Amino acid sequence: MLDHRQVRENPTLIEKGLIRRGIKVDLTSLKLDSQKLNQIEQQRNQLQAEGNEVGKEVGKKIKDGINPNSEEITLLRNKGNEIKKKVNLLEEEEKELAKLIQEQILHLPNIPDLSCPNGNDESDNLQIRTWGNTLRGEGYKEHWEIAENLGLIDTDRSVRIAKSRFVTLFNQGARLERSLINFMLDIHTSKGYTEVLPPALVNTASLQGSGQLPKFSDESFRCSEDDLWLTPTAEVPLTSLHRDEIIPHEKLPIKYVAYSPCFRREAGSYGRDTRGLIRLHQFNKVELYWFVHPDKSKDAHEEITSDAESILKALELPYRVIQLCTGDLGFSASCTYDLEVWLPGANTFREISSSSICDDFQARRSSIRTKSGKKTQLVHTLNASGLAIGRTMAAILENGQQPDGSVTLPEALVPYFGDKQLKPAK
RNA sequence: GGAGAGGUGGCUGAGUGGUUGAAAGCGGCUCCCUGCUAAGGAGUUACAGGAGGCAACUCCUGUCGAGGGUUCGAAUCCCUCCCUCUCCGCCA
Incomplete structure (x- = not known):
């Protein structure tokens, strides 16, 4: 399997290598997918961090004796729920995209070594x-x-x-x-x-x-x-x-x-x-x-x-x-x-x-x-x-x-x- | 095939909802001390992804068999699957 980071950062290098095998692929869409995946990951990470903060806050307040049914806690719970919804949506998208990328990369053969002579058959x-x-x-x-x-x-x-x-x-x-x-x-x-x-x-x-x-x-x-x-x-x-x-x-x-x-x-x-x-x-x-x-x-x-x-x-x-x-x-x-x-x-x-x-x-x-x-x-x-x-x-x-x-x-x-x-x- | 038990860090093994990525012990590494020495002390010790410094680092996220669910929050509750072990049966 080829390195998906390399696909993202230097797809032409891979394309050139595969051409030597007689395989012509355009990795542009794979590269875009990979970048998009990266972006979604970051967004999701950030949201999860926020969600974790909310969770901790609730825990702390309840420990300090605040009524779990109080308005203060309810507000936090709602906030947590909202974040969770967003995270779930992103995760779904992320999973699909990752699967798509993985499938494509698994089908790509290894890049020939420089010492390997070029040829068709x-x-x-x-x-x-x-x-x-x-x-x-x-x-x-x-x-x-x-x-x-x-x-x-x-x-x-x-x-x-x-x-x-x-x-x-x-x-x-x-x-x-x-x-x-x-x-x-x-x-x-x-x-x-x-x-x-x-x-x-x-x-x-x-x-x-x-x-x-x-x-x-x-x-x-x-x-x-x-x-x-x-x-x-x-x-x-x-x-x-x-x-x-x-x-x-x-x-x-x-x-x-x-x-x-x-x-x-x-x-x-x-x-x-x-x-x-x-x-x-x-x-x-x-x-x-x-x-x-x-x-x-x-x-x-x-x-x-x-x-x-x-x-x-x-x-x-x-x-x-x-x-x-x-x-x-x-x-x-x-x-x-x-x-x-x-x-x-x-x-x-x-x-x-x-x-x-x-x-x-x-x-x-x-x-x-x-x-x-x-x-x-x-x-x-x-x-x-x-x-x-x-x-x-x-x-x-x-x-x-x-x-x-x-x-x-x-x-x-x-x-x-x-x-x-x-x-x-x- | 039938019945039961269990899957937690390199290993052993705690942990049944709230700063627990995880006690303790062993092992590993680093340093220190040293004639009670095949010993003692202190510290450290997972992986992946990502952001920044773009180097030694800092931060965020995820991971306690896998996947899903409940919840503001799960190693801890629920469901599905996989695997391992024990006993019985069968069998080289």
Whole structure:
């Protein structure tokens, strides 16, 4: 959420920032509303002060022995009543206006960072660096084919259980998924991350706090009976872990790593990535999340990104780092690096992690602050996948595939998986 | 699901209509004192919004789970909702 004071005092700055995202808004009316709200607030404040004086006076007089039914008291009571009427009217107006303003501000995305390259869509994204040798050539199979041949997944039966875009893992597939989760959690916790296993269902306030609501309600599954939602990413519960808190500055930075299942409706993606493990309604993910002092968030972004990269390196998976342009940036982010893993079967790079800095955008929505001395200020938040498990498995299958149909696993994973390769079940 | 209890400041916990944003204790911070010392004393210690100085401050308003109501005046009375705890039932 953007600062409504900034909307009031410097709307052009916001307008310019949003134009970089390709969003053209005129904040003039919002600014006027905000000023009006400010004015009403002041009027109401003044009236309330008067009313409080009357109340005190009555109390004092009655205490001093003046008859509560005397004319003197009655006059004061009438005065108080009049003030109250006025206050009520103002309050009504104020509430409506505040709601109107809030609704509009909640729909505005974060302002892109100055370092974020301008652009319209993903074709304008910048490649920052690459790592590893990208296997290229004929004859590489796509991961779903490898997985089906090895008996790791069964798509048809998953449709029977749920619907399309769900997957069921079997045997070595299920085991591989499990070992990847453990592997990633171990690496991150060894670097000082605190492991968290959050609820998979979250309330509306949590979703709004991290920026998924109100704008993207189509993207999440909802349990309407209970007003709860299935988490689209652990970023949501992790943000809300400290919602409405003031974190002492000496406790920052706070670094969390969480495994969670993630649920996304994938509305509007019909026909894309229909096979395999790339785009599912339910997938597993290990997520990194930082709360940092606002002065330190820039460095933190590089660090959290490299923490995510370290998994790819450990798994010997070639990848590249892309900086998203302004037009491709997510709602809450001001700057994002995507890590894209190489898939030789698909002959393409695929996003496997997204590493974003949100500045104080989520912190303001969630009211997460830090205090040093008398100064209270909003913290900055960062998140990065570390990594998406399903896509990691796809990358391992495609990069480790052998001519005989088996898959050689990365060495670092062997202690977790318990075997060096995947072979067809007999 | 049934029955009951309760939600007050960082914590414990008073407070049932009138300068109570809130006693007391603990904790935190600041200063002082000091051979009865793993002690003593004094002070201070919520958040938000707004006005002014536009900096260290001063003032106003709101906030005792949330929202509404009664009243000149509510933490205190009434209504609705949310949440927590205990017991029973069910259950991994």
